[in-house]
Amino acid sequence: xxxxxKTEIPTRKAFSMRMAERGAESEFAxxxxxxxxxxxxxxxxxxFPERYFNFGIAEASTMAAAAGMASTGRTTxxxxxxxxxxxxxxxxxxxxxxxxxxxxxxxxxxxGITAAIDGVTHQATExxxxxxxxxxxxxxxxxxxxxxxxxxDLALATPGPVFVRLMRDxxxxxxxxDDLKIPAKxxxxxxxxxxxGTDITIASYGDILFQAIxxxxxLAKEGLTAEVLDLYSLKxxxxxxxxASLKKTAALLVxxxxxxxxxxxxxxxxxxxxxGMPAIFDHLGLDDTFAxxxxxxxxxxxxxxxxxNIAETARRLILRKS
Amino acid sequence: METxxxxxxxxxxxxxxxxxFHIVDMVYKAQSGHCGGSLSAADIVTALYFEIMNIDPxxxxxxxxxxxxxxxxxxxxxxxxxxxxxxxxxxEELGTLRKLHSRLQGHPVAGKLxxxxxxxGSLGVGFCEAVGLALEARLxxxxxxxxxxxxxxxxxxGAIWEAAQAASKFSLDNLTAIVDRNRLQxxxxxxxxxxxxxxxxxxxxxxxxxxxxxxxxxxxxxxxxKKAKAMQGKPCCIIxxxxxxxxVSFMENKRDWHGKPPNDEQYSxxxxxxxGETL
Numbered sequence: 001x002x003x004x005x006k007t008e009i010p011t012r013k014a015f016s017m018r019m020a021e022r023g024a025e026s027e028f029a030x031x032x033x034x035x036x037x038x039x040x041x042x043x044x045x046x047x048f049p050e051r052y053f054n055f056g057i058a059e060a061s062t063m064a065a066a067a068g069m070a071s072t073g074r075t076t077x078x079x080x081x082x083x084x085x086x087x088x089x090x091x092x093x094x095x096x097x098x099x100x101x102x103x104x105x106x107x108x109x110x111x112g113i114t115a116a117i118d119g120v121t122h123q124a125t126e127x128x129x130x131x132x133x134x135x136x137x138x139x140x141x142x143x144x145x146x147x148x149x150x151x152x153d154l155a156l157a158t159p160g161p162v163f164v165r166l167m168r169d170x171x172x173x174x175x176x177x178d179d180l181k182i183p184a185k186x187x188x189x190x191x192x193x194x195x196x197g198t199d200i201t202i203a204s205y206g207d208i209l210f211q212a213i214x215x216x217x218x219l220a221k222e223g224l225t226a227e228v229l230d231l232y233s234l235k236x237x238x239x240x241x242x243x244a245s246l247k248k249t250a251a252l253l254v255x256x257x258x259x260x261x262x263x264x265x266x267x268x269x270x271x272x273x274x275x276g277m278p279a280i281f282d283h284l285g286l287d288d289t290f291a292x293x294x295x296x297x298x299x300x301x302x303x304x305x306x307x308x309n310i311a312e313t314a315r316r317l318i319l320r321k322s
Numbered sequence: 323m324e325t326x327x328x329x330x331x332x333x334x335x336x337x338x339x340x341x342x343f344h345i346v347d348m349v350y351k352a353q354s355g356h357c358g359g360s361l362s363a364a365d366i367v368t369a370l371y372f373e374i375m376n377i378d379p380x381x382x383x384x385x386x387x388x389x390x391x392x393x394x395x396x397x398x399x400x401x402x403x404x405x406x407x408x409x410x411x412x413x414e415e416l417g418t419l420r421k422l423h424s425r426l427q428g429h430p431v432a433g434k435l436x437x438x439x440x441x442x443g444s445l446g447v448g449f450c451e452a453v454g455l456a457l458e459a460r461l462x463x464x465x466x467x468x469x470x471x472x473x474x475x476x477x478x479x480g481a482i483w484e485a486a487q488a489a490s491k492f493s494l495d496n497l498t499a500i501v502d503r504n505r506l507q508x509x510x511x512x513x514x515x516x517x518x519x520x521x522x523x524x525x526x527x528x529x530x531x532x533x534x535x536x537x538x539x540x541x542x543x544x545x546x547x548k549k550a551k552a553m554q555g556k557p558c559c560i561i562x563x564x565x566x567x568x569x570v571s572f573m574e575n576k577r578d579w580h581g582k583p584p585n586d587e588q589y590s591x592x593x594x595x596x597x598g599e600t601l
Contacts, residue, residue, distance in 0.1 A: 029461065070454075
């Protein structure tokens with residue numbers, strides 16, 4: 001059994017806490033669209049009001065103004081909800097942030113169906129598809145407070161646009177800040193083996209990583225060992241890490257809080273097909289459907305992303321190996 | 323406020339005439355591009371590049387330079403012509419407009435060509451970027467000014483009004499918007515497609531100062547630009563009444579000439595009309 005400590009701090013808050021700390025030694029500016037008390041960007045704004053610009057409920061102009069400022073060389077950070085930043089403002093991200101390859105970092109809260117209770121209008125379930133498709137964009141999704149802080153540092157240190165998907169609800173502590181002091185533990189294009197195993201690899205990121213860990217525990221009771229990968233870097237993806245794990249397990253299940261289409265699962269499937277790599281493979285996500293309002297675990301289970309469904313799907317894949 | 327001499331005003335008019343020739347010439351050579359909205363803006367762009375803006379063609383990245391944002395990015399022939407004539411790059415390069423591997427992209431692209439500050443052309447966005455630039459000047463406690471040229475059709479875009487409210491909130495008196503009020507847009511007369519009158523009332527309601535001028539009267543343009551730059555405490559919008567296609571008789575005030583290149587015969591006639599003593 002994996003025992004994880006529950007945390008009080010959602011990743012959106014941890015990221016903003018780090019942003020407020022780093023503001024003292026780095027001259028970046030933060031652009032907000034009136035949800036600073038939800039993304040916790042206000043923590044930065046309270047300390048550095050002269051570098052904090054609240055544009056009101058106007059994501060498109062917020063993004064474009066941040067691009068305008070970044071065109072001078074200053075790093076800008078745009079804070080908001082994923083569903084609005086990646087869709088209402090997607091053209092601003094594409095043509096005016098990614099095309100000129102500007103140092104604009106996107107703090108994207110309420111990723112996936114973690115905004116479960118708010119319903120579909122507030123659930124960003126296509127954000128990874130949009131953002132990973134854009135040239136020059138890099139995409140991170142930390143799962144816990146320590147890695148969210150590290151994601152801020154990595155985004156700031158990486159030239160060009162970086163999108164960081166964050167979550168509404170606090171879940172667990174997986175990493176310690178000390179763990180992540182080793183650069184290899186959290187890097188662009190990296191992944192981490194959270195649990196070792198030989199029967200199947202279960203790869204996930206963000207909140208569903210914890211469902212994957214629980215699924216591995218369910219399988220362990222049946223004598224099956226699952227290797228669990230944290231794919232915190234969604235673009236670039238750690239294909240070397242995935243391949244190394246597959247050499248041990250020969251089966252891969254990707255589970256993600258996103259549409260099954262055009263998320264990490266399809267990117268990895270595409271990679272394996274191009275490589276001609278023999279692997280039993282499947283991926284779980286929203287199956288061409290919208291979700292709905294509800295309690296977090298209820299929505300996660302209903303749409304097939306809970307630990308039980310991950311374990312059941314993994315079991316079927318393992319059976320296909322023999 | 324210093325009034326330009328009649329000689330200087332005349333010299334600027336002459337520059338604008340040459341600029342109009344280059345616009346027609348490059349769109350003809352490309353057989354693609356937007357003559358109408360470039361020609362309407364030629365006098366305003368001339369005043370900015372040759373009289374008003376603090377810029378240094380030999381040092382295009384001079385940190386204290388004024389920033390020009392062509393929010394109506396499809397009119398880039400007028401900006402490309404101004405930059406070339408001002409010495410940012412060779413005039414001969416204007417002939418590469420819209421061609422493969424050219425620095426003169428179909429809409430302005432930052433980083434490709436000296437003097438282009440931000441990528442623009444998706445209508446409504448350049449103005450938002452200009453607000454970000456003006457905030458940067460504020461952060462740097464620097465006195466450079468941001469000039470954004472907008473189309474009147476472009477004002478249909480909601481992002482324009484988001485940017486307008488933000489500029490007002492942040493009291494960006496280092497930002498000037500100039501609306502090229504030629505009363506035509508892609509599908510026809512603005513009044514038929516989406517009436518925007520009164521543009522002055524709208525900007526004033528958003529907390530801006532406004533000036534209305536004849537956008538082909540060089541003396542009025544210069545005076546308004548100087549007033550706008552001197553504005554304190556709030557941003558200023560100049561509504562410049564212009565004629566789309568100005569300077570080429572058969573292009574003037576015609577919807578067709580929004581985005582159509584001239585054929586050989588039309589090109590010859592346009593050149594004859596724009597030909598002064600020298601080109």
